[in-house]
Amino acid sequence: IKNYFETLIFFLIKAVSQLIADAGIGGSRFQHSLAIINNFANGDKQMKNVNFPAEVKDLTKRIRTVLMATAQMKEHEKDPEMLVDLQYSLANSYASTPELRRTWLESMAKIHARNGDLSEAAMCYIHIAALIAEYLKRKGLFSMGWPAFLSITPNIKEEGAMKEDSGMQDTPYNENILVEQLELCVEYLWKSERYELIAEVNKPIIAVFEKQRDFKRLSDLYYDIHRSYLKVAEVVNSEKRLFGRYYRVAFYGQGFFEEEEGKEYIYKEPKLTGLSEISQRLLKLYADKFGIDNVKIIQDSNKVNPKDLDPKYAYIQVTYVTPFFDEKEAEDRKTDFEMHHNINRFVFETPFTLSGKKHGGVEEQCKRRTILTTSHLFPYVKKRIQVISQTSTELNPIEVAIDEMSKKVSELNQLCTMEEVDMIRLQLKLQGSVSVKVNAGPMAYARAFLEETNAKRYPDNQVKLLKEIFRQFADACGHALDVNERLIKEDQFEYQGEMKSHYKDMLSELSAVMNEQVRSSIYWRLGLNVGS
Known part of the structure; x- marks a missing residue:
């Protein structure tokens, strides 16, 4: 009975998570329904001497936890970056329940696809595939776990944090489900024009088909890999692919941004998104939250001293940045794809003169070069990643x-x-x-x-x-x-x-x-x- 009830809890939590992700349930009527279930369990005299009421209480508590975590999502439903961040946080809380983690990663992928962030959608699906592969390996059902995806993205290490509890025991995964997931990954890699990754993603599928001796599907698969390499050869240095642009976005104003205040992120924007375009998008987004008269955009790239800012306003600093590579990296990364894949350092430059003016003649023009490092590498399951460190160097005029x-x-x-x-x-x-x-x-x-x-x-x-x-x-x-x-x-x-x-x-x-x-x-x- 205990195992049965644990299985029931797992499927109920999964169903509720799916409903919240897809339909946004969680209103007062739903909360009232949970209270009624609790009361019935506690009021049943025949169940007084068994664990059933306590199990029901635990179930409703866990459901309420999901609801509380998702209440913020409703508040930020028009803010795609914050919404994905919240869902990512929820996905991380389910390290011991692969199917629930998958639910939220899938929800994130749908948001990315809807907003045209196809590389991020592809990464969500790749993380799900690694999750399934890791589960199957631990069960002795497949030879490859999350490390098989390491050459695609080092971010995949997250899927190695899987814990084993009843939620893991009840996950109905097999090799065919893994293949279906990997085929979805390939579909989004084609859509996002990251053709160089298609052969790597197909390696676990090859292992499955070889084990099953499915030579027809192997033949078709190798033809698809052949097509992907032809596409790479066609576009590798043509600069026709637009992998996106990057912006440093910082938030100032404790009264408005609360825990986000003072944080800096790198935002990855689609294709040729310009500085004015992302600035206007963020201005509208936060003006809708705080009021148009309360939000100001800072487009100066100089370091901001929060003490110099008026606490009556919410400030958003937006700066165009480019991927940064040291000498060795620059030598190794020869193609457009390589310069936009697995990157976590970005650079921007701020002109200044010793006289205090921003610009001067070449003999007095200095500049400050700032290098930012993010917590994860782009592309990732999120389109914005927090900056965790920065260094600045000043160049004199001859430098x-x-x-x-x-x-x-x-x-x-x-x-x-x-x-x-x-x-x-x-x-x-x-x-x-x-x-x-x-x-x-x-x-x-x-x-x-x-x-x-x-x-x-x-x-x-x-x-x-x-x-x-x-x-x-x-x-x-x-x-x-x-x-x-x-x-x-x-x-x-x-x-x-x-x-x-x-x-x-x-x-x-x-x-x-x-x-x-x-x-x-x-x-x-x-x-x-x-x-x-």
């Missing part, structure tokens, strides 16, 4: 020049080595690089820091480094002109001639500034003779 010129060299080299050269981007970069008339361009840095009288003000090692970067820059511009010349049609011959003329002028001025002859390694191929 800013070194940094900016290094970026230009890297961008030009990257554009020149693409399988399909993006002519528009290449020509825009060339135009901004070789035209000596651009006052804020490369030559402004060269004149400010490399002319003999100016160079004496800066450390010798930094001057030498900047000179070397300008040599690389001259070479990169030469290669870019060469690539452009090979790809243009007749109607752009005149434009190419102008660019070559600008390039020659730039090299002449750069040679004078650096007091050495600066040449590209393919100077002669461009038809630029040394005497001209």
